[in-house]
Amino acid sequence: MRMAGGNDNVKGALVMVLSMALFTLNDTFMKTLADEVSLYQILTLRNGAVTVVLLVLAWRMGGLRKGLTRRDAGLAVIRGLAEVATAYFFLTALFNMPLANVTAVLQSAPLMVMLAAAIFLGEPIGWRRVTAVVAGFCGVLLIVRPGTEGFNVYSLYTLVAVLCLTVRDIVTRKLSPEAPTMLVTAITSGLVCLFFGAFSTGVDWVALTPRSGGMIAGAALMVLGAYLSSVTAMRLGEVSFVSPFRYTAMLWALALGFVVFGxxxxxxxxxxxxxxxxxxxYSLWRETVRVRRDRDAQEKVARQRSYRPGA
Structure with a gap:
């Protein structure tokens, strides 16, 4: 695997910042439509458009021809169902809570994924990172503040969204490396479209205005751009360098929440x-330290095995 240089890392970091901006802009478009169009109609239209584009990209990249094994197809469906639940709980909370609050809770998802990976996948995790998870959970409690006047059912929805997101990411880790990324993502988006399309039969669809139609089209473009740029960021730079820039989503949420919604x-x-x-x-830093330590140990063993006295 190519090691990313300094310039590649900087480019990867900048593209990751762009990805987080696009994700947050999508959330902003969606929240702006809360009082005009039902969640079911929005997701049916948005994800219908996104799915078509992803299928075209999967076809162009050979993913449709390659296909999925039965195991990966099953995991892709489970991943899609987890995304359906994530979309419902996250966006319902977003429609009823400040953008920055919902985004802040969602920033705990990597910690939950790390803990779940240790429990269910046997990935190594030390006491320092366990402490970081506990601290992160305390931070979430400061945001939702159970038992206070501002706590409501939508605060719980944000927590459920994090759990569903954790399931989605754990299932993603179990996919084989050969599974075409674009095809898996198209299946996920397609299931969101199908499920919310079915749910939408129970609500009245409204005629789209140029404004609401533009907002939905904008949300679709933001989601596509965010996904493609996040993949590009990881390919450009080292994961340990690029990943922390995911947290710039919080800065974008603060800025857009203030400017757009006051x-x-x-x-x-x-x-x-x-x-x-x-x-x-801190957890990302500790993971970087662990990976570097393990790599150094493996290189030392390799050098010792390759050493032959008198050669």
Whole structure:
């Protein structure tokens, strides 16, 4: 595998920042439509368009011809169902809570995925990163503040969304390396379209105005751009360098929430968000240290085996 140089890492980081901006812009478009178009109609239209484009990309890249094994196809379906649940709980919370609050809770997902991977996949995790998970959960509690006046069912929805996102990412890790990424993503988006299309039969569809139609089209473009740029970022730079820039989503959410919706989190929410982000960054750093230590140990063993006295 090619090792990324300094310029590649910088490019990867900048593309990851762009990806997070596009994801947050998608959320902003969706939240703006909350009082005009039902969630079911929005997701049916948005993901219908996204699925078509992803299938075309999968075809162009040979993913449709290659296909999926029966095992990977089953995992792709489970991944898609987890995404359906994530979309419902996350967007329902987004429609009823400040953008920055929902985004801040979602920043705890990498910590939950790390913990779940240790429990269900046997991936190594030390006490320091376990402590980071606990600290991150405390940060989430500062954001949602159960038992206070501001706590409601939508606060719980954000937590359920994190759990569903965790399931999705754990299933993704179990996919074989040969599974075409674009095809798996197209299946995920297609299931979101199909399920919310079925749900939408129970609600009244509204005629789209140029504004609402433009917002849905914009959301579709943002999702596509965000996905493609996040994949590009990981290919450009080293994962350990690029991944921390995912947390710039919090900065975008603060800026867009204030500019578009006039929202600004309370002091406790900001502290909680800082704790969550700090815990995530620390966990990423510890993982980098572990990987470097293991690599150095393997190289040392290889050198010892290759050494022959008198050669």
């Amino acid at each position: 929202e600004w989190p309370t002091g406790l929410t900001l502290i909680g968000a800082a704790v969550v982000v700090g815990s995530g960054l």
